[in-house]
Amino acid sequence: MIRAVAFDVGETLIRDDRGWGAWADWLGVNRHTLSALVGAVVAQGRDNADALRLVRPGVDIESERAAMEQAGRGEFLDESDLYPDVRPALAALRDAGIRVVVAGNQTRRTAELLRALDLPVDALATSGEWGVAKPASAFFTHTVELAGVAPGEVLYVGDHPQNDVVPARAAGLRAAHLRRGPLGHLWADSEEARAADWRIGSLAELVDVLRPR
Known part of the structure; x- marks a missing residue:
């Protein structure tokens, strides 16, 4: 589950x-x-x-x-940087009783910017804050701690088969490959992507997969 x-x-x-x-x-x-x-x-x-x-x-x-x-030309994020399915999907998962966390290979500054967007999530952290990045197994150990449940009860969602799907599964998590962005499309039919528990084209699809029947 x-x-x-x-x-x-x-x-x-x-x-x-x-x-x-x-x-x-x-x-x-x-x-x-x-x-x-x-x-x-x-x-x-x-x-x-x-x-x-x-x-x-x-x-x-x-x-x-x-x-x-x-120089005032550093990292910046606002609502326009989010994919349109993000807020609805995260909110729907939380409404379904699923804990929602964000954990990616980003800087400390990106973590600050993401928190400022006030996404409907329960916890958020980045590799820059942890001092370890994907695909290292320690990154997924931190992710499980952030999730607060057993590894097998955590689903990691990402676009990069080698950085997301393979190491997440090796760490005992479930994995979903998202066919989005250059990496997601380029490696969509790779052996690594096919190893995912689910292969999806949008976060709305993920909600449909996980929503209790």
Whole structure:
């Protein structure tokens, strides 16, 4: 029985367009160029941050992120960054008696911005706050603690089969692969995505799957 659902953030709850656009502007490269490079490194199974390293070899990403913040061009989120099915789905799951948490590979600043959106969730944390990121097993240990139920009663939802589905299942959680964003679509038919307990195209589908009959 699923008693808690934990959600990834990027391309699960929020669009990544704004963030990548800000990086392109900061590094002085055409937005389409950086977008294409992100797609290329993702297709190669590499970290999407490698796209930044292709644009500027040797770049210190954390230093540049700090410089962006200082220049007033740092991370930013508002309601327009959320996918339209997010609030209704999270609210519906909570109404069904399911604990809803958010746990993704994001910075401390992103955690602050997400909390400011006042999403209908019971708890929220990011890898930047925990000091450990997916696909490390310790990330999912923290996720289970955040969920407050047994691992087998937690469903982790994300778009990245290698970062979300495979390690979540290895840690004893259930997993749902969301066909959303570049990664979600590119790897939708991969062996890793097929290993998910559920494969969905929207969060509304997830609500239908989990809603008590």
